[in-house]
Amino acid sequence: MGGLWHSDGGAARHDAVAWGYAAQASRRGVEIHQRTEVEGFDVGGAKITRVRTNRGDISAGQVMIAVGGMNYDKAMKAGVELPIRCYPLQAMVTQPLKPWLHTLVSSVSLHTNLVQSSRGEIVIGGGSDPYQLYSTRSTLDMKEHLAEGAVHLIPFLHGVRLLRQWAGTTDMTADYSPIMGASPLSNLWLDCGWGTWGFKATPVADKYMAQTIANQKVAPILEPFTMERFATFDLLNEMGATAASH
Known part of the structure; x- marks a missing residue:
């Protein structure tokens, strides 16, 4: 009553999916360099000529920036300022419990969501922090907020212990929609x-970004997500896409 039910929805372990992509990419010939930080770019003739890292330089053919909460910082190293602001996003998990929660429960009004992991932990998340910050330190006020929301939704969790809490950084645009496609530099692409x-x-973003880079032309389905929409005020309305932070 008064809620939404998504019968074929589900939850996936983010880290397991990321490692799955990495494993398949490696098998198909993609080189993955861990612990390699991009420190800057050499730019000439409106294109990137070289990527400078802490482990050496790489001659650039085509370059894509897709580094989550660090997108703004890395793009600035190439002289491209993105219309993005970064906010922390926190979550936490409880001690393991016997399986009982077989769906994801999310409250828009409480900004709290719960799902049980395969290890029995109750994963509790919510909205992003209300201030711009690059820090990935967890905070007491968010822990209290998420705990209050979780107990309000599922009262018997009141006596359950918390195991750990963590934070990451999210990159937000003004219309809550991504930027995909070209940049002011001819061989620099944005996702x-x-x-x-x-x-x-x-999955679908990667498919069309790969197509865009291979053809040197933005795929038609990605054209509405251009960075220029913020200059022309042709914004996208995706604020109903998720209840996590908006």
């Missing part, structure tokens, strides 16, 4: 501004 929900759209 950023996903905020709190890029994980779910990764």
